[in-house]
Amino acid sequence: MQDPLFGNKVAAAILTALLLIFGLPQLTKALMGGGHHSDGELHLAYGGDLELDTGGAAAEPEPEVDLGTLLANASAASGERRAALCKSCHTFEEGGANGTGPNLWNIVGRQVAGHAGFNYTSALKDAGGAWTYERLDHYLENSQEYIPGTAMVQRFPRDEQRADLLAFLQTLSNDPVPFPAPTPAAAEEDAELDTAEEALENEPVEEAGDADPEVEE
């Protein structure tokens, strides 16, 4: 009352204090309730949002590729190299001896736990049926999880590596079992897969940073 500018002075003092405490960008942001382009923090946050929107396609977790597609792209030669570590327990050739594990000639399509002269666990015997590529794929991915109690302990978490192994197992026969057909949709996606992977490697965060000119000045 005594000073007609008292209110203004108080406001100015508060503003100055806030400025000192928070700095201009944050204050502008707080007062305007919106974004300012020069605000580094906000910039980042915006980049994060963008990443979700535009980076969505590229940043998606790798799409599940069906086994047929994986097998169509698999390399029996790589599989054979990888299968070196099976050899401590298995033989691969026709008429080969059983070792710690059974001989694996003709394994695809063979009865599960069906090789003569090998003493299988009841866990594997109880599994029943024949070995398909799908079942072998599960068994090799995590044998203990797929058939709890089986004597073999193997884990190949990478889809492509298992596909290579399966492509090698296919060759262990005079009459190889054909691979399952790739599902059509997946086959198309597969063509785009490389592009998607490349995009992933190009770090969508940076792309998002470049893409912010829409932000109001």
Ligand code: HEC
């Ligand atoms: C340390 C030994 C060992 C290694 C290494 C090993 N296996 Fe085995 N495997 C076994 C044993 C033991 C069994 C029998 C399991 C049972 O009776 O439960 C078996 C069973 C199997 C079977 C089922 C056979 C049938 O007749 O039903 C397949 C298929 C198989 N192994 C594939 C592989 C492949 C492929 C590799 C290499 C990537 C591999 N194994 C590495 C020990 C091993």
